[in-house]
Amino acid sequence: MAHVQHLGNQPQRTCIGCRQKGSRSELLRLVNDGSGSSAVVVDERRRMTGRGAWLHPSEKCLALAIKRRAFGRALKGAAETADVERRIALGATAADTLVAAATTVQPESGSEN
Helix, strand or coil: CCCCCCCCCCCEEECCCCEEEEEHHHHEEEEECCCCCCEEEEEECCCCCCCEEEEEEHHHHHHHHHHHHHHHHHCCCCCECHHHHHHHHHHHHHHHHHHHHHCCCCCCCCCCC
């Protein structure tokens, strides 16, 4: 019998890169640009019209999606992923900055004596 993960009432989506299910809150929603181009954009608010695709915000899942040509299948001919690549790179940089800031030890006020 397969193990089924229960996450309450959170909607589940499938990542187009790794094909694993995850909650909506942990995946990025991607949509076509809407201007007739083949550009894919990140729907930060998850409210844009049109068909959406979901992707974990990791470079590994992005690479898998590109390799599998998943963007074109999920979003009807979409191919330009520069916005998605930029967003994932910024997310990784922001996470690294947060970790570095959290690991910096600052003396407490008055403890220098």
